[in-house]
Amino acid sequence: MVKNSFLAFGLTLPLVGCVTTTSPVATTDSYIVDSKTYQATGKSERVKTIVLHYTVSDNERSIKTLTTGNVSAHYLVLDNDDDKIYNLVPESERAWHAGDGGFAGRTILNDTSIGIEIVNSGIKPEYRDALKNGTLDYHPYAHYVAFDELQIKKVAQLVQDIATRYDISPKNIIGHSDMAPSRKIDPGAKFPWERLYFDYGIGAWYDEFDKQFFMNQDGFASATIPEIKQAFRKYGYQINDTDTWDKASRDVVYAFQLHFRAQQPTGHMDSETYAILQALNKKYAGRDDFY
Numbered sequence: 001m002v003k004n005s006f007l008a009f010g011l012t013l014p015l016v017g018c019v020t021t022t023s024p025v026a027t028t029d030s031y032i033v034d035s036k037t038y039q040a041t042g043k044s045e046r047v048k049t050i051v052l053h054y055t056v057s058d059n060e061r062s063i064k065t066l067t068t069g070n071v072s073a074h075y076l077v078l079d080n081d082d083d084k085i086y087n088l089v090p091e092s093e094r095a096w097h098a099g100d101g102g103f104a105g106r107t108i109l110n111d112t113s114i115g116i117e118i119v120n121s122g123i124k125p126e127y128r129d130a131l132k133n134g135t136l137d138y139h140p141y142a143h144y145v146a147f148d149e150l151q152i153k154k155v156a157q158l159v160q161d162i163a164t165r166y167d168i169s170p171k172n173i174i175g176h177s178d179m180a181p182s183r184k185i186d187p188g189a190k191f192p193w194e195r196l197y198f199d200y201g202i203g204a205w206y207d208e209f210d211k212q213f214f215m216n217q218d219g220f221a222s223a224t225i226p227e228i229k230q231a232f233r234k235y236g237y238q239i240n241d242t243d244t245w246d247k248a249s250r251d252v253v254y255a256f257q258l259h260f261r262a263q264q265p266t267g268h269m270d271s272e273t274y275a276i277l278q279a280l281n282k283k284y285a286g287r288d289d290f291y
């Protein structure tokens, strides 16, 4: 009570001065925003990309991490046997899920993407240390934990809905690993990109005919490393311009294989990987909008 009285007293003092010297006038010029008379045609959606993740933890820990820490996602798909998807951050706001990296000419993807986290353990516990003794550079397909079928159905419907509402280009529906190949491997080799494409029309996938055509041409035998890297860049991957397959470059190859040849992710560039990349570039060339 004492504090309130004191505040009220303090606030009234300057007003007394005003009232005594001037009659009431507007203190700010007010204005009206007219959003009907003129309309621009040059515009597009702010959301350009969907980034899919796995959480590497169970339901309880995923909820805690994504709601109380300094990481978040717009949506969380638990592995509960129910029909819920949790919306943790409004689509109009930034979620903190993407971090450093980039794809299709865009960096700072938190600004322009919707992030979806799926509860999944990632690498099976018995293989978590498999890369430490130096005999393996990357986790093979068998090391990854499969997704629950119900999760995939939920993710498919959610992605379909978001992609339609924002008119997101198919190749901009990506995994965290696609945009940050040296830092991230999620959503991993068992995320069913191919099924999502064929069953739900989601994301990008190559035509088998084109892949066979490029395999038969055997462009890999004559392509230089810079040429192959340029093909990765054309599709959207960030890759350095050294003329060797250094670790950072192999990380990109591995990320690409996780997405488009998930049963054999090796991190080594080969003729099949190059044929898939060429087939994708043929199909999706010129589909990006950079405005």
Ligand SMILES: [Zn+2]
Residues within 6 Å of the ligand: 052, 053, 054, 097, 176, 184, 186
């Ligand atoms: Zn992630």
